[in-house]
Amino acid sequence: MIVGVDEAGRGPVLGPLVVAGVAVESDVALRHMNVRDSKKLSPGKREAMAPEIEKLATWELLVIPAEEIDLMRAEMSLNDFEAKLFAQLIERLHPETAYVDAADVDAIEFKRCVQRELPFAVEVVSQHNADELFPVVSAASILAKVRRDREMRAIEAEIGDTIGSGYSSDPDTITFLEKWIKKKGTLPPHTRTSWDTARRLLAESRNRKLDEFGGR
Template identity: 50%
Template sequence: MICGVDEAGRGPVIGPMVICGVAVRSDQELRELGVKDSKRLTPKKREELEPKIRRIAEVEVVEISADQIDSARTHMTMNALEAKVFATIIEKLSPDEAYVDAADVNEREFERLIRCGLKCRPRIISEHKADDTYPVVMAASIVAKVARDARVREIELEIGIPIGSGYQTDEVTMSFLNDFVERNGKCPPHTRRSWAPAKNIMMMKSLRTLDKFE
């Protein structure tokens, strides 16, 4: 059994990070599906492939909310958090080989972090851009991305106005975040308050409030 593990949503200021593991006996069927790194596929194509992947593979998905990320970052790095969840997924799937998209600049260090959380002892292949190389990691990236996109849309419905993709490079997201803080004096739900963009917006709001009293 081989498995691939990848994440979606490591960097955005709004929304969860989703980590997915996909396990198969052989990656041949995944190759035949035409899986690619999720970033190279349109949303429509990802949504077409996701149920097909689930039909031929064992799939594990873990969502880490913005609040959970903020809490974890008080005592661990994002790399350590990601490795911990990777280990949880690998443990559940119990493969002979696990292919992972390395989050750390040091691929071996990321492997070491994962092994710290494992009882099983699979061979671990920890590489940068594994989602460009191994179909089983490509499949994991697709399922993770579809799950995160769906969750962001749920958050948008909950809030009731467009929030964009959740990334700080998205003008819709940053406009929403700025406007919400300006009106309410706090970050909206599902915001990673420990992220620099959120901290900066809150700081600027505090400075504007102080200016009013001078």
């Protein structure tokens, strides 16, 4: 059996990290589905493909909320945390070979980190852009992205405002954070408070208030 593992939501300031593992005896059916890196597919296409992948494969998901990411960041690097999560899914699915999308700039070091977390021997193939190279990783990428999209929609419904994708590069996300901080004086739920973007926006808001107070 082979397993592909990938994540969605590593970098955003808002929302969870989702890690998916997909296990198959052969990737032939996935190749026939023409699975590709989820970032190249529209959300609608990913949503349509996800149930087909789930029928073809054994799969597992981990959804890590922002609060847990902040706690783990205090103890270890994000790369080490991801290696632990990847290893958890590999352990559950118990393949002979696991293909992983390397989170570290050093793909070999990421492989070693994953293997150190495993209680049994597994061949780990760690490569950058593995979601473009191996269909089983592409399938995991799709499941992770679909689940994260659903989680973000649930957060948006909970908050009752447009929150965007959660990435710092998304103007909708930054606008939402700025509005919330200005109104409440704190960061909103589901924010990764350890992220530089979150700290910067909070500091800028507090500095503006001090300037306004001093200017009176």
